[in-house]
Amino acid sequence: MAGSLQDQLLKAGVANKKQAKQANEHKRKKAKQKKAGKAVDDQQQQQAALETARQEKAARDRELNLKRQQEQAQKAALAEVRQLIEAHRLPLPKEAETRYNFAHGRKIHHLYLNQKLIDQLARGQLRIAFLDETYHLVPADIVERVEQRQADAILPRPVDDTPAEDDPYADYAIPDDLIW
Structure with missing residues (x-):
């Protein structure tokens, strides 16, 4: 009885050839x-994978375009x-003897200026701009336009150094004519 079940049923007469x-x-x-069904499923899976890849590529392209536009x-x-800075900067005097010190980042830098320019800096009529590794004096009305486009090009104004109320050295003021 090594045959298949169908052969066994045919031999036993339980089923006929037509039924088999x-x-x-x-x-x-x-x-x-x-x-x-498997072929259809495989095809659907391939289409889904292609669509996912297409969407991912579109997202990467959008990000790349956005980055390029920002740059x-x-x-x-x-x-x-x-x-703006090159068109409106004031020329630095060549014969100036007074050294004007200012902080940029963590370093102290200096420019040689005359007293008129130092007074204008103190009143806020002029500001110092940093561009291409050099310092320039720029009028205050131009500073606003520059800061709108690139805020780090203009050095911040010196902070008001009035002593706090609880400062023990408030009575010992620094002389105005002290040049450091």
Whole structure:
């Protein structure tokens, strides 16, 4: 009895050849449908994967375009700042003897200025701009336009150094004519 169940049923007379043929066709149709279903599923999975990849690429492209636009805007702002500072900067006097010290970052820098320019700096009529590793004197009305485009190009004004109420050295004021 090594034959298949179908052969055994045919030999026993329980089933006839017509029924066996129908069973084989039914079995073949089921296998074919199963295969077609897998093919459809595989195709749908491929389409879904392609669509996901397409969406990811579009998102990366949008991010890259946004980054490029930001870089172009920064370059344009820097060019405008450079043009404003170079067009409106005041020439530094060549014969000045007074050394004007100011802080930029953590370092103390200096410019040699005459007393008129120092007074204008103290009143806020002039400000110091930093561009291309050099310092320039710029009028206050231009400073606002420069700060709108690039705030770090203009050095901040010195902070008011009036002593606090609880400062024990408040009675010992620093002389106004002290030049450091």
